[in-house]
Amino acid sequence: MNSIILRVGTRYLSGLLLLFSIYMLLRGHNEPGGGFIGGLIGSTGFVLYALGCSVGEARSALRVLPQNIAMAGLGIALLAGIFAALFGDALFTGQWLFVGGTKEEGGIPISTVLVFDIGVYLVVFGSILSLVFAMEEEI
Amino acid sequence: MGVLPVLLALALFALFATALPRVAAGEVLRYAWDWVPSLGIALSFVIDGLSLTFALLISGIGTLVLLYSNTYLAGHPQFARFALFLTSFMLAMLGLVLADNLIALFVFWELTTITSYLLIGFGHETEKGRRSALQALFVTGAGALAMLAGFILLGVTAGTFEISEIVAQGDAIITDSMYLPILILVLAGAFTKSAQFPFHFWLPNAMAAPTPVSAFLHSATMVKGGVYLMARLYPALSGTDVWMWTLTIAGGFTAVFASVLALRQTDLKQALAYTTLMALGTLTLFLGQSGGYAMTAFVSFLIVHSLYKAALFLVVGCIDHGTGTREADVLGGLLRPMPVTALAAALAALSMAGLPPFIGFIGKELMYAGAIRAPSDPWLVTGAVVAASALMFAVAGVVGFKPFWRPAGGEMPIKPHEAPWPMLAGPVLLAILGLAFGLLPGLLQVPLVNPTVAGLMGEAADPKTLQLWAGVNLPLYLSGATIVAGGVLYALHRPLRRALTAADAAAPNFDRGWDRFLDGLKAFAKWQTRIVQPGVLRAYIFITFATVLAATAGTLLVTAALPAVPDFSTVTWKNVALIALIIAGALITAVTHSRITAMAALGVVGIGIAVLFIVFSAPDVAITQLLVETLIVVLVAVALLRLPTLTAHGRPRFRPWDAALGLGIGTSVTLVLLAVLEAPLDRRLSDYFEIASWPDAFGRNIVNVILVDFRALDTFGEIAVVVIAALSAYALLRTTKEKDPE
Numbered sequence: 001m002n003s004i005i006l007r008v009g010t011r012y013l014s015g016l017l018l019l020f021s022i023y024m025l026l027r028g029h030n031e032p033g034g035g036f037i038g039g040l041i042g043s044t045g046f047v048l049y050a051l052g053c054s055v056g057e058a059r060s061a062l063r064v065l066p067q068n069i070a071m072a073g074l075g076i077a078l079l080a081g082i083f084a085a086l087f088g089d090a091l092f093t094g095q096w097l098f099v100g101g102t103k104e105e106g107g108i109p110i111s112t113v114l115v116f117d118i119g120v121y122l123v124v125f126g127s128i129l130s131l132v133f134a135m136e137e138e139i
Numbered sequence: 140m141g142v143l144p145v146l147l148a149l150a151l152f153a154l155f156a157t158a159l160p161r162v163a164a165g166e167v168l169r170y171a172w173d174w175v176p177s178l179g180i181a182l183s184f185v186i187d188g189l190s191l192t193f194a195l196l197i198s199g200i201g202t203l204v205l206l207y208s209n210t211y212l213a214g215h216p217q218f219a220r221f222a223l224f225l226t227s228f229m230l231a232m233l234g235l236v237l238a239d240n241l242i243a244l245f246v247f248w249e250l251t252t253i254t255s256y257l258l259i260g261f262g263h264e265t266e267k268g269r270r271s272a273l274q275a276l277f278v279t280g281a282g283a284l285a286m287l288a289g290f291i292l293l294g295v296t297a298g299t300f301e302i303s304e305i306v307a308q309g310d311a312i313i314t315d316s317m318y319l320p321i322l323i324l325v326l327a328g329a330f331t332k333s334a335q336f337p338f339h340f341w342l343p344n345a346m347a348a349p350t351p352v353s354a355f356l357h358s359a360t361m362v363k364g365g366v367y368l369m370a371r372l373y374p375a376l377s378g379t380d381v382w383m384w385t386l387t388i389a390g391g392f393t394a395v396f397a398s399v400l401a402l403r404q405t406d407l408k409q410a411l412a413y414t415t416l417m418a419l420g421t422l423t424l425f426l427g428q429s430g431g432y433a434m435t436a437f438v439s440f441l442i443v444h445s446l447y448k449a450a451l452f453l454v455v456g457c458i459d460h461g462t463g464t465r466e467a468d469v470l471g472g473l474l475r476p477m478p479v480t481a482l483a484a485a486l487a488a489l490s491m492a493g494l495p496p497f498i499g500f501i502g503k504e505l506m507y508a509g510a511i512r513a514p515s516d517p518w519l520v521t522g523a524v525v526a527a528s529a530l531m532f533a534v535a536g537v538v539g540f541k542p543f544w545r546p547a548g549g550e551m552p553i554k555p556h557e558a559p560w561p562m563l564a565g566p567v568l569l570a571i572l573g574l575a576f577g578l579l580p581g582l583l584q585v586p587l588v589n590p591t592v593a594g595l596m597g598e599a600a601d602p603k604t605l606q607l608w609a610g611v612n613l614p615l616y617l618s619g620a621t622i623v624a625g626g627v628l629y630a631l632h633r634p635l636r637r638a639l640t641a642a643d644a645a646a647p648n649f650d651r652g653w654d655r656f657l658d659g660l661k662a663f664a665k666w667q668t669r670i671v672q673p674g675v676l677r678a679y680i681f682i683t684f685a686t687v688l689a690a691t692a693g694t695l696l697v698t699a700a701l702p703a704v705p706d707f708s709t710v711t712w713k714n715v716a717l718i719a720l721i722i723a724g725a726l727i728t729a730v731t732h733s734r735i736t737a738m739a740a741l742g743v744v745g746i747g748i749a750v751l752f753i754v755f756s757a758p759d760v761a762i763t764q765l766l767v768e769t770l771i772v773v774l775v776a777v778a779l780l781r782l783p784t785l786t787a788h789g790r791p792r793f794r795p796w797d798a799a800l801g802l803g804i805g806t807s808v809t810l811v812l813l814a815v816l817e818a819p820l821d822r823r824l825s826d827y828f829e830i831a832s833w834p835d836a837f838g839r840n841i842v843n844v845i846l847v848d849f850r851a852l853d854t855f856g857e858i859a860v861v862v863i864a865a866l867s868a869y870a871l872l873r874t875t876k877e878k879d880p881e
Contacts, residue, residue: 029838032758034846040766047773067869070862077855092851094836109837116854117847123858127865132774134872 003052010052017045025121026114035117039124047132055136066129073122080115092116141209141218144226148205151233152198155191162191163586165593169239169303178242179300185239188590189370192438193236195587196445197360201229203565204355207453210561211351211460221261225352228254232360236367241290241300244368245283248332251361252279258356259348271344274653278341279331286328286368292321293375306374313379322376325368326385333365333419336393340649343412350459353408354452358415359445366422370437373426373595386427387515391523393420398530402632403639407455407465407538411448414491414534417527418444424520425509431592431601433509436502438591439605442583443490443502443573450487450569451538454480457562458542463552467537471547476555479563481543486570488539490577492532492625493618498576498583501605503528503621507614508603525617525624532625533632580605681797684804691807695814702813714754721747729801734779742772759842 021042028034050058062069084093094116098107158168171183186194205225212218231250238244253276260272294300296317297308305312312318329335334342345357356362369376369386376382397416404410418440425437457480458473459465474481490499506524513520557563576583584605592602609615628635671682695701724743731737745768752761828841828849838844846854 028840028843029847030840032762032840032842034759034840034843036846037759037762037766040763040770044766044770044773047770051773067866070865074859074862077858081851081855092848092855094848094851096837111837113836113838113847113851116851117843120847120854120858123861127861128770130865130869134869135774135778138872 006052010048014045014049017048018042021045021121021125025117028117029113035120036124038117039121040128042121042125043128043132046129050133050136055133059133062129066126066133068126070123070126070130073119073124073126075119076122077116077119080112080119083112083115141205141222144222145202145205145209147226148198148202148229151229152195152202155186155194155198158186158191159586162186162188162590165590167303167594171239174240174243179294180242181240181301182243183239183301184234184237185303186237187594188438188587188592189367189594190236192442192587192591193360193363193367194233196442197229197232197236200355200359200445200449200565200569201225203568204351204449204453205229206561207354207456207565208349208351210559211456212349217261221258221349224254224257224261225355228258228356228361232364235364239302241294241302241305244302245287245290248286248328248364248368249280249283251356251364252276252283252332255279255345255356255361258352259345261349261352262347265347268347271341271347275341275345278338282328282331282338285324289321289324289328292317292324296321297375302371306372309375309378312375318376318379319381322379322381322385325372325376329365329368330389330423331365332368333362333423334393334416335365335389335420335423336396337649339393339397339416340653342416343409344650346408346412350408350452350456353412354449354456357412358452359449362415362419363422363441363445366419366426366441369423369426370595374597377426377429383427383429383515386423387513387520390420390423390425390427391520393417394424394527395420395523395530398527398534399639400643401534402530402537402628403636403643405467405636407458407467407470407542408452410467410534410538411452411455414531415448417531418448421506421524421527424523425506427515428509428513428520429596430509430512430514431596431603432505432512434592434595434600435588435603435605436505436509437595438588439498439505439583440502442576442587443498446569446573446576447487447490447499450483450566450573451491453562453566453569454484454487455538457558457566460558460562461553462555466549467541469547469549469551470542471545472543473555474543477543477557479567480558483563483566483570484539484543486574487566488535490570490573491535491539493528493621496574496577496607498573498580498605500618501577501580501607503618504609504614505603505605507617508609508612511613511617521617525621528621529624529628532621533628536625536629537632577607580607681800684800688800688803688807691811692803695807695810702810702817705813705816714751717747717751717754721751729798735776738772738775738779742768745771757842759840 021038021040024033024041025035025038026033028038046058046062049061081092084091084095087095089095094111094113096109096111096113098109101107161168168186169183170185171181174180174182205222208221208225212221215221228251231247231254234247235244235251238247256272256276259275260268262268263272290300293305293312296312296315297305299305312321331338342357342362346353348357394417397413397420401410401413401417404413422437422441422444425433425440455465457477458470461477461480462470462473464470486497490497493499493503506528507521510521510524511517584602588605589600589602593600672679721744724740724747727740728737728744731740746765749761749764749768752758752764828845831849832838832841832844836844836848838848
């Protein structure tokens, strides 16, 4: 698409969407959001970029092959699930750590659940982009 | 590297040998670990007479065969693979005979099937090797599936999957109404594995495997898996006329039929393959009978056969190795160049022929003693066993005597030379054991035969004595007759073979029948693929949705539970407007001539549904729906922009089938949803999630907590599907590009 407005606009919009997607990913455990939604939003940013500029530019901005991102996401999710086995729990049992105080004291939670959600995010993000890029290049 | 599997097998043999004194004393050793306790499946093993006999044969012959293979396949580029397959097979087979749980037994059973497939297909460069391997896999695999069904029925009927508990309630099982289905299904597995007629055809083809494999899997151990299973379940399933006659007829026919065909073969290995069929038939035949003689005959012939047959197979491997051919008519005069092989062959063949003082003689005498007392029909059983034994005698001469002691019938490809010692150790040792056990049958009697017979017959066990001289009795006369008849058959084996070849060519051929069956199956698969998957996207979508319609509408019609008209009083104008928007979008999509309009209208439908989700307070679902809709519209719009424009008159104006299908789907889904809502909503799970979400999973967004914590395994499966789908679609897009460069 040869629209200069779209091209300039997406440069900023894509970054904002990516930032927003991470925000959605992180808030997901307590507010609407999460890995699926975050991944969708994040990929929308890059889809816009690919439409506004070109797939080549979007690919070089991404630096990594989207298929690899998807597969890495699957691996991360799996590792997050297996992590529970180290503590003798059933697979995919969430493991929690509260930094600087307990849950009630407002400690910052770090969990395998979040790692798992990041895996989901990357799977959705990478899968959509590998499809969209391939379709764009094909057509 | 090749020495490690040998040492492993030897260590296992030594380990099992240490159990001999305790088993001889009548003890039954059990070891169990929980596997899937919720389904009553345990990894339990039992060492009694029967399993110990098999375990010793497997590990003992395994040691010798592995040692033999090290030299036989020395320098083969894929030797490591071969050793891995063969060792895996040995372990799987040990698991099969030691397992005391039906499901565990089934798993090991299938492991032997798979390793057998890999070993038969070891020479996968040849068409014949691939075909034989696949045939063996299909036949035994199909039988095993039937057997699994039988196992499940048996386990449910008996209330346990533990074999030792099942065999303890044999009387209850044979009177149960499920007895006949169980028997048929279990025997389907046993008969295919042990190559009983009419499933016999895969075994001679399996000789495409390297000779050590044939000696180990397809003679001494794996093919006896079916016989083992029948023996293991003998206390639970035998004692009925169905059992007796099925096993008598199948076993007896297989034995005679196979031994006649054995005489027809000119390839020594093929001849041995058919004699293996004969042995399997005979073992099945005796399991069909009852009484001390039949059971003792079963156990002793089982051991006897494994010893001499493994030895002879290995001898044939030595001949092949030393001369480059296995053709009976070509080979001859090998006594001088291959003296040690000749000695082993002679000893093993004498045992196979059933001459004293070899263990083969004792085995044959016991078989005759069992046959003349057969509860099914003494004449039939005796006739079958005598005929098969006489033919065995002749084949033993063709395989073990003729290549060494008679002049050569043609030029051998390699100048005959003796095999190296690792290849001789196996056949010599096994052949000498055949003689040693014949002279000292007590070595087998107490530690193996008696406990096995006791396991088969329970408290009424009366194992008979293995002895060389049982006095002048009917079996002795029968033995004499066998030797005379066998001698005549051997003397006439050339003209007989010609006649048999002619007769065999005229008879129906199961192997070719198998090919026709497979061809038919493939043609059917092709035909239905052409109909169901014609390669046109619209047809796929039509078929998919038509199937959904048939399933839902059919269920609705059968259950005949049309839901009542719901109460519309709570519907607000806001909702009505939303629904109207969705309907309008759908209608426009259906009737418009412009693709862009259709896409935009479809987007309206999707976004309308997303808003509906928000109205009913499901923000997560709504956001996802909205994003997916956006992505789809963007994507398809991009695709459409670059496609050549399609003129409106290219499409038919009205498509009645599509309209009917769409309306049908909509109606049936609506009815299903209404019916679902009529039933009281089970809120136990939702309540649990609401209560547990914050205290247990530290999350307030229940949807997300369910996704990443409570149901994380499901989510993991879903994202795996997403990745696979994306990669497949990516591969599809790339393939078409390469094929069709612009």
